[in-house]
Amino acid sequence: MRPDILIPVIALAASPVMAQEPCGDMPAETTEIAEARLIIEYNHTDGDIGVHGYGDDDGWSELCLFDPSGALVLHVAPRAQLGELGLGSFFFESREPPEEVWDYAALKAAFPEGDYPVRAKLHDGTGRRGIARFTTLVPQPPVITAPALVEDEDEEAPIVPLADLEVTxxxxxxxxxxxxxxITGYELIVTDEEYEDPDGFSKPELEVHLGPAATGFTVPAAFLRPDTLYEVEVLALEASGNQTIALGFFATDN
Known part of the structure; x- marks a missing residue:
């Protein structure tokens, strides 16, 4: 494994010089952090895998994540006016190299299973502690049985009717x-690939969370436009938070 593809440390800070060790002056008395997660997302169709993280609390000014051996793997420390205001939550995704250079086995070797301790300091000087429990149990990808799909959006996509379109x-x-x-559930995402909104968030997207027994969902005809390319994703969601994606493309008829 080449060292340039490893993802052992993520550090975010506006100042290039830290006055002290990251999270080195945490208060002695702390309470439980509101939320801390570390999961794996595997995109089977695109052939990439990576680590996602999420943290949340009431306006923290510094946060650190450590691996089970105690090594620092993430340090977030906003500065200046953002540091004074404090952060309420954040989400990150690691880089996701192609499988031929960074695969499931490489991720398992770099990120051992176990408890990843979290320490944070709030803007008022109070402290938070928590644990992000991490496992490498990743679901196999869902097999999408309908509609007919292509895996590359540049391929000629199968044409489907606007009404009674069921994804199974x-x-x-x-x-x-x-x-x-x-498996705690499935997530279905259908996205209009032709809608343009480069600086906003108005791109039409249907996102539905379904229970673990679900094997299909009918897409409302009102959501679909005629003669348009769509991406459909089905995610298998595991109790650990780990998730696996299968996806493809279809086009609607006139």
Whole structure:
């Protein structure tokens, strides 16, 4: 494994020089952080895998994440006016190199399973502690059975009717390493690939969370436009938060 593809440390700070060790002056008395997560997302169709993280509390000014050995893997420290205001929540995604240079085995070797401690200091000087529990149990990808799809948006996409379009998939019963996942649900995302809004968030997207027994969903005809390319994604969601994506493209008829 080449060292340039490893993702061992993420550090975010406006100032290039830290006056002290990251999170080195945390208050002695702390309470539980509101939320801390560290998960794996595997995109089977695109052939990439990475780590996602999320943290949340009431206006913190510094946050650190450590791996099970105690090594610092993430330090977030806003500065100047943003530091005084404090952050309420944040989300990050690691880089996701193609599988030929960074695959599931490489991720498992770099990110051991276990408890990843979180320490944070709030804008008022109070402290927070928590644990992001991390596992490498990743679901196998859902197999989308309908509609007919292509995996590349530049290919000629199959044409589907606007009415009664049902997206269906097979239930996921295994993980990438042959363990038995606890599937807590599925997520369906249908996105209009031709709508343009480069600086905003108005791109039409249908996102539905369904229970673990779901194997299909009918897309409302009112959501779809005629003669338009759409991306459909089905995500298998595991109890750990880890998730696996299968996707493809279709086009609507006139």
């Amino acid at each position: 998939w097979e239930p996921v019963t295994a993980s990438l390493d042959d363990r038995t996942p606890e």
